[in-house]
Every structure is written in C-alpha cells, then in structure tokens.
Amino acid sequence: MAPSKTESNEKIINLLQKSYNAELETVMNYLANAVNLDGIRAEHIKASLQADVTAELGHAQQLADRIKVIGGTVPGSFKLKWTQETMQPPSSSTDVVAVIRGVIAAEEAAIAGYEEIIRACEGTDYVTQDLAITLLSDEQKHRREFVGYLKEIEANR
Secondary structure: OOOOHHHHHHHHHHHHHHHHHHHHHHHHHHHHHHHHOOOOOHHHHHHHHHHHHHHHHHHHHHHHHHHHHOOOOOOOHHHOOOOOHHHOOOOOOOOHHHHHHHHHHHHHHHHHHHHHHHHHHOOOOHHHHHHHHHHHHHHHHHHHHHHHHHHHHHHOO
C-alpha cells in the first residue's frame, strides 16, 4: 500500500529538515576552515570556501522556505545535530588536504541527501523535487571543484 499524502509529506519535511541542518553545519565548518587555513597552497581553497559559505547559506534559506510552505517547522539550534567530523578544522592550519577531503565528504553527503529527497518527492511534490534537483546540481559542482583541487595537490607531491 502506498503511503498517504500526510505520511509522504512528513517524510519529505523530515528530509528537508535534515538537509537544512547539514547546510547550516557546512556553513559553520566552511567558515572556520576558510579563516583557519594558512599557507600559499591554502589561498585558492580559502577563497573557494568563502564563496561556498554564501552558496550553502542560500541553500539553507531555500530549504527553510520550502519546509514552511509545505507545512513543516524550521528547526532552531536546539533541534539541530552536528555530525560533520571530517569537516572539523585540522590540528595543523596548513593541512589543506584534510580540509579538501572534508569538503568532498560533506558534498557527497549533501548529494546523497538531495537524491533521497528527489526520490521521496516522485509523483507527490514536484516543486520540492525541482528544488532538490537544483541544489543537487550545485553540490555536484562544489564537489567537482574540490576533487580537482585534490587531484592537483596529489599530482604535485
């Protein structure tokens, strides 16, 4: 038996809230890493992270709007859980590779989250599905950029 409209909507809201949480955590971690990194090799990474802070915050705002539109509640800070272990600033402020790998892991998690939203919305909520597709595309671009950075650094070791 197919889930009811209410059950389907609750699942979509929960997934949107999870992605909203992840986007806000990403903002914090990208900001911390952009400020904490040192060294010549870090300059492009820092600039990219700073630009991505704005993009990720925009994603969180879009998710918050969609949560509200479809009848959910946007969670406050006490309802959020932080899980991005790989995005924590490394002990060495020159460990650019650790930051790049952390970004790739965060982007892969975001991609998986948006793919899950897309599947959950199939046939029931095309507007949310469209938003998730757009955000998925953004996250894939962010991931590709950092895969390229990692490739370059590893090639020049």
